[in-house]
Amino acid sequence: MKINEAAKHLNTTPRAIRYYEAKGLISPKKDEANDYRTFTDTDLMRIGTILALREVGFTIAKIKKLLEDPEMSMTQYLHVQRQALFEQWMEMRDMIETIDQMIGQENEDETTMEDMQQLAAHLKKLKEIRSSWKDRWNFDSQAETYDEQVQLRGQAFDIHQGYEEALAQTAEKISLIRGQTCLDIGIGTGNLGARFLDKGASVIGVDQSDMMLQKCKEKHPMIETRQGHFLALPMLDHQVDAIVTSYALHHLPDEEKLLALAEMDRVLKANGQICITDLMFPNEVDRKAALHQYEAAGNQLAIDCIADEYFADQSLLAAWFMEKGYQVETHQFHTFLGMIYAKRVTNA
Numbered sequence: 407m408k409i410n411e412a413a414k415h416l417n418t419t420p421r422a423i424r425y426y427e428a429k430g431l432i433s434p435k436k437d438e439a440n441d442y443r444t445f446t447d448t449d450l451m452r453i454g455t456i457l458a459l460r461e462v463g464f465t466i467a468k469i470k471k472l473l474e475d476p477e478m479s480m481t482q483y484l485h486v487q488r489q490a491l492f493e494q495w496m497e498m499r500d501m502i503e504t505i506d507q508m509i510g511q512e513n514e515d516e517t518t519m520e521d522m523q524q525l526a527a528h529l530k531k532l533k534e535i536r537s538s539w540k541d542r543w544n545f546d547s548q549a550e551t552y553d554e555q556v557q558l559r560g561q562a563f564d565i566h567q568g569y570e571e572a573l574a575q576t577a578e579k580i581s582l583i584r585g586q587t588c589l590d591i592g593i594g595t596g597n598l599g600a601r602f603l604d605k606g607a608s609v610i611g612v613d614q615s616d617m618m619l620q621k622c623k624e625k626h627p628m629i630e631t632r633q634g635h636f637l638a639l640p641m642l643d644h645q646v647d648a649i650v651t652s653y654a655l656h657h658l659p660d661e662e663k664l665l666a667l668a669e670m671d672r673v674l675k676a677n678g679q680i681c682i683t684d685l686m687f688p689n690e691v692d693r694k695a696a697l698h699q700y701e702a703a704g705n706q707l708a709i710d711c712i713a714d715e716y717f718a719d720q721s722l723l724a725a726w727f728m729e730k731g732y733q734v735e736t737h738q739f740h741t742f743l744g745m746i747y748a749k750r751v752t753n754a
């Protein structure tokens with residue numbers, strides 16, 4: 407097929423095809439005598455793929471890398487791209503909301519420049535928070551041994567104390583019927599999410615770690631895995647009937663935790679349920695009392711572990727849900743492991 411025909415066939419222009427060739431994305435056979443290009447079926451497939459990837463926002467450089475990289479599959483790249491688009495989308499949404507608020511203030515008589523600046527400063531802070539999270543724990547490197555780690559007992563401070571019981575109770579708390587969808591955020595190797603497959607639900611597991619997701623898929627092929635982040639969940643609004651998360655939210659500082667709750671609220675359907683099981687103290691007073699006890703007992707490991715992560719204040723998270731109109735129940739398994747169950751009773 408010649409270039410004009412190929413362009414017509416693919417609903418693009420000869421110019422675009424020449425551009426992809428110049429960028430090294432395709433190399434159709436050329437007739438040396440007259441420089442005419444001939445496009446084979448394979449060339450057409452390749453151009454079709456390039457066009458599709460351009461349509462979903464891939465840069466030329468990214469496409470080149472993808473086409474040349476034998477290690478990474480197309481699906482993996484699409485996951486990365488989807489997550490990048492969701493992050494951009496969140497940023498755009500924050501900006502639009504700020505503009506709406508600015509317009510709202512403009513219509514009020516007493517708007518000052520200071521009010522506008524405050525809104526802009528708040529937006530800047532949101533951007534910083536959303537982009538600042540780093541995986542300090544290197545979860546990719548933990549994926550292979552994670553399931554053994556959670557079973558280890560006998561340390562001076564056992565961070566996984568009560569793990570099995572807590573996951574079992576979380577799964578029991580969420581009532582789902584066949585065909586409903588459950589999202590597990592920070593799914594790791596799938597130990598919680600998989601329990602909902604047994605109830606006949608579809609399970610989507612989100613995690614920022616590729617290796618954790620790979621392990622999860624290996625163990626539970628029925629779980630749909632998506633690379634993503636608590637602060638920019640890779641799905642559109644009101645898509646899931648239930649959200650669970652275990653031993654993951656404590657990797658976010660407190661202000662990020664509240665943004666993560668807002669993300670859960672965004673993707674949850676009307677009458678949906680959320681269950682968070684994590685390292686948390688009932689409130690600040692209990693946190694201080696516990697730290698005091700570890701200090702008195704000379705348990706430096708406990709103090710270091712608590713300082714290294716962001717154990718939640720259960721009362722703060724519960725208050726956030728209540729303010730949003732959720733019915734909330736809390737449970738404390740032991741000193742630093744708790745659960746919050748929140749049922750949405752208003753429409754999404």
Ligand SMILES: C[S@@+](CC[C@H](N)C(=O)[O-])C[C@H]1O[C@@H](n2cnc3c(N)ncnc32)[C@H](O)[C@@H]1O
Pocket residue numbers: 539545591592593594595596597598612613614615618634635636637651652653654657658
């Ligand atoms: C300790 S593991 C818990 C895994 C599983 N939920 C369980 O209960 O066994 C924490 C998991 O949360 C994921 N995670 C931590 N912070 C995250 C974030 N901000 N966004 C998405 N996933 C995150 C990690 O990659 C890791 O797989």
